[in-house]
Amino acid sequence: MYTQSMDTGPKDERKAVRTVEEAELERRFDAKIDAGDFIEAKDWMPDHYRKTLLRQISQHAHSEIVGMLPEGNWITRAPTLKRKAILLAKVQDEGGHGLYLYAAAETLGTSRDQMIDALHAGKAKYSSIFNYPTLTWADIGTIGWLVDGAAIMNQVPICRCSYAPYARAMIRVCREESFHQRQGFDSLLVMMREGTPEQKAMVQDAVDRWWWPCLMMFGPPDDQSPNSAQGMRWGIKRVSNDTLRQKFVDATAEQAKVLGVTLPDPLLKWNAERGHHDFGPIDWSEFWRVVAGDGPCNRDRLATRVKAWDDGAWVREAALAHARKQATRQEAA
Amino acid sequence: MTTVKTGSALEKPAANEGPLWEVFIRSKSGLDHKHCGSLHAADPQMAIQLARDVYTRRQEGCSVWVVRSDHIVASDPGDKDMYFDPMEDKVYRHPTFYKLPSEVDHM
Numbered sequence: 001m002y003t004q005s006m007d008t009g010p011k012d013e014r015k016a017v018r019t020v021e022e023a024e025l026e027r028r029f030d031a032k033i034d035a036g037d038f039i040e041a042k043d044w045m046p047d048h049y050r051k052t053l054l055r056q057i058s059q060h061a062h063s064e065i066v067g068m069l070p071e072g073n074w075i076t077r078a079p080t081l082k083r084k085a086i087l088l089a090k091v092q093d094e095g096g097h098g099l100y101l102y103a104a105a106e107t108l109g110t111s112r113d114q115m116i117d118a119l120h121a122g123k124a125k126y127s128s129i130f131n132y133p134t135l136t137w138a139d140i141g142t143i144g145w146l147v148d149g150a151a152i153m154n155q156v157p158i159c160r161c162s163y164a165p166y167a168r169a170m171i172r173v174c175r176e177e178s179f180h181q182r183q184g185f186d187s188l189l190v191m192m193r194e195g196t197p198e199q200k201a202m203v204q205d206a207v208d209r210w211w212w213p214c215l216m217m218f219g220p221p222d223d224q225s226p227n228s229a230q231g232m233r234w235g236i237k238r239v240s241n242d243t244l245r246q247k248f249v250d251a252t253a254e255q256a257k258v259l260g261v262t263l264p265d266p267l268l269k270w271n272a273e274r275g276h277h278d279f280g281p282i283d284w285s286e287f288w289r290v291v292a293g294d295g296p297c298n299r300d301r302l303a304t305r306v307k308a309w310d311d312g313a314w315v316r317e318a319a320l321a322h323a324r325k326q327a328t329r330q331e332a333a
Numbered sequence: 334m335t336t337v338k339t340g341s342a343l344e345k346p347a348a349n350e351g352p353l354w355e356v357f358i359r360s361k362s363g364l365d366h367k368h369c370g371s372l373h374a375a376d377p378q379m380a381i382q383l384a385r386d387v388y389t390r391r392q393e394g395c396s397v398w399v400v401r402s403d404h405i406v407a408s409d410p411g412d413k414d415m416y417f418d419p420m421e422d423k424v425y426r427h428p429t430f431y432k433l434p435s436e437v438d439h440m
Contacts, residue, residue: 042410089390096387103371112350112373169370176391316349319375323351326376 033235038164041107049234050108052227053163056236057105058115063127064098065119066301070134071143079137086183087140093176100169107165120306128287129217131295138191138199138206144184145259146207146214146252152177153248154218162235185255192260200260207256208264215279216287218245249277353402354380356387358394366398374399 018026025044032039039045068091075091078084102112118124129147134140155174161167191199219241222228231237249268256263267280289295351373357366369388374380380399389397408416424430433440 040410042407044411092390096390099372099387100370106353106371172370316351316375319379320349320351323376323379 033162033233036235037162038167039162040164048230049236052231052234053166053236054105054108054110057101057108057166058110058118059125059127061098061101061105061115062119062124063130064094064101066126066130066305068094068098069301069304070130070132070297071140073134074137074140077137078140083187086187090144090180090183093180097173097176100172101166104163104165104169116309120302120309122293122302125291127217128290128295129213130301131290131298132210132213133297135209136202136206138188138202139210141184141187141191141203142206142210144180144182145188145255146184146210147217148177148180148184149252149255150214150217150248152181153244153251157238157244160235160238185259188259188261203259204261207261211264212282212286213290215245215249215282216284216290218242218248220284220287246276249279253277351375351379354384354399355402355405356380356384357398357400358384358388359396360394362395366396369393371402 026046029039029043029045029049032043039049071087071091071094075084075087078087102115105115106112115124119126134143152174155170155177158170159167159174161170188203191203195203219225222240222242225241228237228240232240253263253268253270265280267278269278271278290298293299352375353371354374355371356369358369359366372380372383372387374383377399381397384397384399388394420426
């Protein structure tokens with residue numbers, strides 16, 4: 001999981017006046033992008049490209065790390081040993097994805113500590129979806145099916161991102177992500193096919209609560225994403241928000257039928273003429289409210305992260321002190 | 334030809350995060366180790382353990398190498414054209430350059 005296609009790129013700060021040398025470097029950079037070539041960490045790149053990527057990759061990394069919290073909440077209460085083992089493996093994957101992505105972001109010249117400080121100070125964003133609570137066990141299956149499903153739609157095109165360290169990290173992430181979606185669907189299917197009426201109602205309730213926030217994960221509509229064109233031009237973004245959202249709705253509507261749940265949208269309907277499902281309007285005021293910090297769990301998520309970081313400080317200090325002591329002894333010997 | 338350090342753009346580790354290590358995994362015996370990513374760790378032992386946890390959760394490997402990123406010396410991407418281009422006009426280095434009679438062309 002879990003990038004969010006928010007239009008959060010820094011404002012265009014390209015300098016009007018450039019040296020001849022800079023213009024030539026930029027011309028060569030553009031030619032490389034046009035040829036479908038990859039950009040590596042040590043290659044010259046425009047400042048704006050670097051900043052846009054740094055923001056996107058670090059937000060993505062933060063999302064993976066914060067994304068461990070809603071699910072981690074249920075590890076001790078998973079209904080069977082099998083489901084507990086699966087959930088542990090999934091949450092561990094999310095931690096791993098965060099680490100791949102932090103490493104990719106670091107190649108752009110920001111330290112891990114700086115990125116983590118920005119998250120903890122509330123200056124860096126993460127995906128708004130993790131500011132919703134996980135109220136029942138069915139939320140865990142629903143996160144796998146819908147949230148990870150939406151994330152996969154978003155992430156597969158990033159495997160072809162022009163910035164190679166990001167693309168390479170995303171290939172690893174996507175390889176592991178399919179397990180996440182399948183285990184979620186499997187968990188819900190068991191409840192829908194073999195469960196009690198209460199369990200079935202619990203699944204429907206979870207789907208009702210997660211559906212709209214999941215559609216918001218693809219970010220604002222294309223006509224409200226003024227920086228998207230630059231992202232496309234640079235090969236950072238490959239497919240538009242609305243196109244990905246439509247693809248997700250089309251795939252999910254069919255899966256919902258197999259599962260036997262109703263998606264909470266009375267306007268959701270197959271449109272044979274378009275060859276796609278029509279769906280109802282999204283409440284973007286809710287999206288912006290949650291992004292701005294006023295979702296159901298924003299404060300709780302950040303407080304939990306900061307506490308975990310502070311509580312672990314002595315471990316990091318001890319590990320470094322041990323390493324220094326070993327190095328000193330080796331020098332002395 | 335200048336050389337540059339690879340890995341993080343930062344030459345010095347920040348106070349808390351420990352140095353950066355590059356991770357190489359041998360996916361199965363008989364194959365070579367391949368670079369797969371990087372991580373922060375306080376010392377070599379911790380780097381190996383973290384590499385195992387982060388990069389081999391699904392039988393991706395049977396052997397791990399870790400190398401301090403600041404110990405790697407790399408060619409300068411700016412010199413790429415000049416440094417690697419000459420091969421293109423040395424077609425005689427390739428077996429396909431030699432047209433042999435069909436009786437022996439499988440050579």
